[in-house]
Amino acid sequence: xxxxxxxxxxxxxxxxxxxxxxxxxxxxxxxxxxxxxxxxxxxxxxxxxxxxxxxxxxxxxxxxxxxxxxxxxxxxxxxxxxxxxxxxxxxxxxxxxxxxxxxxxxxxxxxxxxxxxxxxxxxxxxxxxxxxxxxxxxxxxxxxxxxxxxxxxxxxxxxxxxxxxxxxxxxxxxxxxxxxxxxxxxxxxxxxxxxxxxxxxxxxxxxxxxxxxxxxxxxxxxxxxxxxxxxxxxxxxxxxxxxxxxxxxxxxxxxxxxxxxxxxxxxxxxxxxxxxxxxxxxxxxxxxxxxxxxxxxxxxxxxxxxxxxx
Amino acid sequence: xxxxxxxxxxxxxxxxxxxxxxxxxxxxxxxxxxxxxxxxxxxxxxxxxxxxxxxxxxxxxxxxxxxxxxxxxxxxxxxxxxxxxxxxxxxxxxxxxxxxxxxxxxxxxxxxxxxxxxxxxxxxxxxxxxxxxxxxxxxxxxxxxxxxxxxxxxxxxxxxxxxxxxxxxxxxxxxxxxxxxxxxxxxxxxxxxxxxxxxxxxxxxxxxxxxxxxxxxxxxxxxxxxxxxxxxxxxxxxxxxxxxxxxx
Ligand SMILES: Cc1cc2nc3c(=O)[nH]c(=O)nc-3n(C[C@H](O)[C@H](O)[C@H](O)COP(=O)(O)OP(=O)(O)OC[C@H]3O[C@@H](n4cnc5c(N)ncnc54)[C@H](O)[C@@H]3O)c2cc1C
Ligand SMILES: Cc1cc2nc3c(=O)[nH]c(=O)nc-3n(C[C@H](O)[C@H](O)[C@H](O)COP(=O)(O)OP(=O)(O)OC[C@H]3O[C@@H](n4cnc5c(N)ncnc54)[C@H](O)[C@@H]3O)c2cc1C
Numbered sequence: 001x002x003x004x005x006x007x008x009x010x011x012x013x014x015x016x017x018x019x020x021x022x023x024x025x026x027x028x029x030x031x032x033x034x035x036x037x038x039x040x041x042x043x044x045x046x047x048x049x050x051x052x053x054x055x056x057x058x059x060x061x062x063x064x065x066x067x068x069x070x071x072x073x074x075x076x077x078x079x080x081x082x083x084x085x086x087x088x089x090x091x092x093x094x095x096x097x098x099x100x101x102x103x104x105x106x107x108x109x110x111x112x113x114x115x116x117x118x119x120x121x122x123x124x125x126x127x128x129x130x131x132x133x134x135x136x137x138x139x140x141x142x143x144x145x146x147x148x149x150x151x152x153x154x155x156x157x158x159x160x161x162x163x164x165x166x167x168x169x170x171x172x173x174x175x176x177x178x179x180x181x182x183x184x185x186x187x188x189x190x191x192x193x194x195x196x197x198x199x200x201x202x203x204x205x206x207x208x209x210x211x212x213x214x215x216x217x218x219x220x221x222x223x224x225x226x227x228x229x230x231x232x233x234x235x236x237x238x239x240x241x242x243x244x245x246x247x248x249x250x251x252x253x254x255x256x257x258x259x260x261x262x263x264x265x266x267x268x269x270x271x272x273x274x275x276x277x278x279x280x281x282x283x284x285x286x287x288x289x290x291x292x293x294x295x296x297x298x299x300x301x302x303x304x305x306x307x308x309x310x
Numbered sequence: 311x312x313x314x315x316x317x318x319x320x321x322x323x324x325x326x327x328x329x330x331x332x333x334x335x336x337x338x339x340x341x342x343x344x345x346x347x348x349x350x351x352x353x354x355x356x357x358x359x360x361x362x363x364x365x366x367x368x369x370x371x372x373x374x375x376x377x378x379x380x381x382x383x384x385x386x387x388x389x390x391x392x393x394x395x396x397x398x399x400x401x402x403x404x405x406x407x408x409x410x411x412x413x414x415x416x417x418x419x420x421x422x423x424x425x426x427x428x429x430x431x432x433x434x435x436x437x438x439x440x441x442x443x444x445x446x447x448x449x450x451x452x453x454x455x456x457x458x459x460x461x462x463x464x465x466x467x468x469x470x471x472x473x474x475x476x477x478x479x480x481x482x483x484x485x486x487x488x489x490x491x492x493x494x495x496x497x498x499x500x501x502x503x504x505x506x507x508x509x510x511x512x513x514x515x516x517x518x519x520x521x522x523x524x525x526x527x528x529x530x531x532x533x534x535x536x537x538x539x540x541x542x543x544x545x546x547x548x549x550x551x552x553x554x555x556x557x558x
Contacts, residue, residue, distance in 0.1 A: 010471075067474070069439065069449055092470045096451050099404065099436035100443035108403055108524035111434045121528060126433055130327035131336050134528040174448040176477035178464065183472045195557075220558075232489060238454065238468045245348075245428060245488060253557040264323070270536055274557045276548065291539035291555070294548055304545035309558075 001119060002031040004057075004083040006076065006098075007047055008091055011039035011065070014046040016192045017089040019153035024146045025087050026052055026154065027116035033057060033083070034161075037075060038065040044163045051155040056163045064168065066177040067093055071168075073100035078169045080105060080141065084119075090145035090248075091191070098145050107139035112248075114150035128244040128267035148191065149250035149271060183237050190240070193223035195253045198242055198269070201229035202258025202279075202298060209235040212302050213257065219309045225249065225269075227259045243268035258298050261286025278302070311458070311480075312367045313356045314420035315390065316411055317349040319374055319381045320431045333529040336431075345381045347493075348426025350388070351486040354493040355456060356424050357389035364458050365422075367391050371414050373407055375399060379509065386504035387496030393507065394418075398514035398521075404432070406521035408440035413517040415445060420481065422463065427452050427485040438485035448478035452487040 003025040008017045018034070025032045033055040034047040040058035047056045057079060063071035076097070080086055086101060088094040090112050102109040114132070115123035121136045122144060190196065197217045203209040209230065217224050226236035228243060242249055244267035254272035259265060261277070261284055269275070270289055277290035280297045287293040294301055321327065322342040330337050345353075359365040370385035371394040372378040382393035396410055415423060428435040442449035450465035454473070457464045458480075466475045468487045478484075496504070514521065542548045552558045 067469070068476075069442075069451070073443065092452060092468070095435045096439065096449075096469075099434075099439035100449075102436070103405060103408060103440035103443040106405070108405055109434065109436045109440070110525070111436060117528075125533070126530075127321070127327040127336055127431055128433065129533060131329045131530050132533050133530050135525040136528050137525050139524050174479040174482070175450070176462075176479075178475040178477050181473040181475075228488060237472065238487075238489060239471055244430070244433065253552065263326075274552070274555055275536075275539075276552070287541075288538050289536040292548055292551055293539065293541045294543075294545070295541060296544075301545055305548065308545045308549040 001029040001084045002033065002082060003029050003085045003087055004079065005032060005034045006086070006088045006094065007034050007036040007043060008089040008094065009036065009043040012042055014043050014050070016153045017091060017148040018047065019050055019156060020148040020151040021087050021089045021146045022050060022052060022154045023151040024113065024116055025085070028085055028119055035059070035076065035079065037072060038067070046156070048159060048161040048163050049157050050159050053159050053161040056161050057166045058163060059166050059168050061168045063173060068173065068175050068177065069097040069100055070173055070175055071171055072097040073104065074169045074171045076101045077104050079166055085142045085144065088145045090147045094145050098143055102143035105141055105143065107141050107143055108137055110135060110137065110142065110144045112147045113144045114147050128263050129270065130263065147248060149248055183239060187217065188221070188223045190223045190225055190242070190247050190249055193251050195220045195222035196225045196249055196251045197222045197255045197257065198225035198227070198259060199230055199236065199257050200227040200259030201233065203230060203235055206235045212298065216302055216306045219306055227265050256286055256290070257302065259286055260284050261289065311365050311422070312369065312418065312420045313359065313365050314415060314418055314423045315349070315352050315356050315368060315370045315385065316423070316425045317353065317370050317372050317381055317385050318346040318426070318429050319343050319372060319378045320346045320429055323347055323430055329530055329532045333531055335527065335530045343377065345384050346426050346429045348428055348486050350493040351488070351490050352424040352426055353385045353388045353390060354491045355486060358491065359458065360389065369394060369418055369420065371396065371411070373398065373402060373410050382509055383504050384496065386507040386509070387501045388494060391507065393509035395509065395511045396514055396517060397511055400514070400521065402521055403523060403525060404434050404436040404440055405524065407437050408444055409519040409521065410514065410517050411441050412444045413519050422458070422480060423483045425483070425485055427487055438483050442483040445483070448482045450476050450478045450482060451485040453484050454487050454489040456484060456490065
């Protein structure tokens with residue numbers, strides 16, 4: 001049995017979501033190839049060095065670089081013949097193309113896999129993580145997206161896989177790339193940060209969100225997250241959203257500030273190792289899952305916390 | 311221009327989910343059901359496009375049990391013109407839903423299919439992408455802004471790291487993200503009017519597509535519970551605790 005892992009990367013760095021997806025693939029087989037699409041050259045070498053990789057496939061084109069789902073799925077389908085399982089990190093990008101691959105191959109998609117039981121049986125969360133469903137597929141080929149936070153990354157070095165280019169299939173695209181508006185930040189990415197400082201509706205404005213949370217995040221070397229309410233209100237950019245319909249994170253330390261703890265938010269952070277809640281309402285549901293709760297106005301609590309960290 | 315909006319009947323998002331003790335699934339007996347929130351956003355967007363004069367007809371379609379009619383009536387009360395219920399007792403997987411929707415699209419020939427990015431029960435985030443692939447129409451998922459002109463939809467998408475804007479040639483499949491709009495509440499007069507709007511029901515078998523399940527459910531269990539920890543009295547006490555827990 002062979003598994004094809006689709007690499008998640010930014011053109012320069014292989015993200016650890018890829019290393020975690022390789023870890024999930026190792027539960028299925030030791031024949032694991034990694035496909036790097038887009039701007040592949042720098043990243044291919046990193047993928048080849050990852051533990052347990054047999055071969056790295058690379059494919060480059062302008063459409064692949066722009067992350068156009070139609071181009072990526074056509075590429076994956078063109079090489080899928082040699083594999084029993086296609087495993088994709090469950091990022092916004094992965095979720096954009098993986099279901100297409102499954103549809104073209106006429107197989108089920110198994111989304112957000114958190115546990116591999118056997119070659120055809122997988123566990124994944126449903127209902128905002130309030131239930132875990134174990135499903136067994138009857139399809140010969142399997143397409144899965146892997147929730148990276150559920151797996152421990154394989155080592156980034158030590159491997160010595162071969163790298164080979166694959167032909168990019170010709171597709172007539174009816175999609176045109178117009179523009180990208182990426183948030184540039186020196187902070188760690190939410191998905192891989194060890195510490196996350198997350199703010200809610202309580203912060204009240206974009207200036208307050210920045211002014212209060214950033215000094216604390218700087219002290220902790222933390223990524224910044226937000227509730228949906230904070231993003232909807234424009235206090236934070238969309239890709240900060242943690243939750244059922246945003247990012248799923250599991251850092252060592254998650255500090256929720258002025259967040260009530262709606263189930264949709266908890267779905268994205270309840271697997272964090274240690275959860276801290278700072279909220280002025282002692283009845284806020286977030287306290288029911290927090291390891292440490294501080295009932296206080298954030299306006300006094302956060303400056304005090306930033307100071308106490310030295 | 312015609313828009314097809316698939317709407318799914320799901321557990322209301324405020325309802326607390328209970329896993330059945332026999333591990334066969336989630337307890338849906340006597341719980342409040344509602345339209346999937348992302349589908350409300352899709353209906354709202356279609357209605358706004360109609361109000362702007364871009365769209366002339368909105369057809370809502372739901373696949374599921376007879377009670378899906380109530381969800382379709384909600385869509386009609388929000389401003390959809392017509393409803394189609396593809397009736398079945400089976401819980402269809404995203405691939406099967408996509409195949410049924412492809413058959414409906416074949417009959418209705420819409421210019422745009424506007425649908426939710428994700429249903430809040432299955433959480434698959436898959437049906438729109440599958441439908442796009444099966445129809446060989448372009449896709450623009452996770453939309454936070456949609457503008458249609460000259461046979462093209464310009465769609466701003468919520469992606470990892472920020473936003474991306476794509477132009478997709480119509481016909482196309484567009485899936486909605488949370489920030490596309492805030493759905494309206496249907497007014498009482500519109501709810502009354504919706505009762506008279508046309509709603510066709512057809513049997514799943516008449517769609518002529520293979521909807522056989524590919525997955526079998528082995529079991530549904532509750533995730534490990536987290537319990538409440540301790541309350542601390544001050545920021546200093548918090549830092550001391552985090553240090554001894556080894557996370558600082
Ligand atoms: C389909 C759907 C999907 C969703 N997806 C997500 C998702 O992915 N992520 C997500 O987060 N939400 C999501 N939501 C929204 C979710 O239901 C909640 O509305 C949201 O999480 C609330 O955000 P909040 O906790 O910041 O705001 P609120 O619930 O308003 O809570 C604010 C909290 O701040 C506290 N507070 C106020 N002032 C202060 C102060 N001065 N100091 C300290 N504390 C203070 C209050 O006591 C309160 O507990 C979704 C909802 C739906 C319907
Ligand atoms: C009562 C019940 C019990 C279920 N039990 C199981 C189970 O035990 N195991 C299992 O695998 N599945 C089960 N399902 C099915 C499962 O929950 C999903 O409905 C199915 O897998 C489709 O995935 P999704 O809704 O998450 O799709 P997504 O891809 O997340 O949906 C995206 C969008 O597709 C459209 N859409 C999806 N479904 C429909 C529909 N029926 N009608 C119209 N538009 C639609 C909507 O626009 C929606 O926003 C059950 C469903 C129900 C209603």
